[in-house]
Amino acid sequence: NAGVTQTPKFRVLKTGQSMTLLCAQDMNHEYMYWYRQDPGMGLRLIHYSVGEGTTAKGEVPDGYNVSRLKKQNFLLGLESAAPSQTSVYFCASSYSGVQGTQYFGPGTRLLVL
């Protein structure tokens, strides 16, 4: 039981490049979340999903897109990376939404030059 996994662990991008971050969970959770963590700002919600085929915007969705084609996977895309998107990205999943425990992945460190 791997829990929540994230791919890749670390990536360097040039401004304007695109990439996709993959989050996978094997706990059959309905709810999945993408956060970014920046120094002094805590975690901020980018997008979330309440089930397969659904997505919704969080606090800071601009510049990101997401897809949840399979229940176990939640993809975060950056179409045209900007230096302001340099951050650590965390994925989380939950059985019962925000009222329940969120299980976090190990994080993806992204550097945009």
Next chain:
Amino acid sequence: AQRVTQPEKLLSVFKGAPVELKCNYSYSGSPELFWYVQYSRQRLQLLLRHISRESIKGFTADLNKGETSFHLKKPFAQEEDSAMYYCPCSIQGAQKLVFGQGTRLTINP
């Protein structure tokens, strides 16, 4: 807007001393509050939630609606308590957690 404030970015105490990590929220409804912890080289994980009213690893937190606070307390700090602590808040019906900026706790030997 819903907001969580953790006023101390850094907190340093000696082993065996009491520790209190402060958390204040701004929401007039019925929020649900949590404490999450991230130990060095580990994932962010749930420490405790206010509805459970439990003590985990010697930590307790009481929701004070009058002061809109949910401070985390432990009477005798241990070195393994050194970590980053977050106090997120959720609102019934809204599918998001709002995090404070976190407090890095260091327990000195």
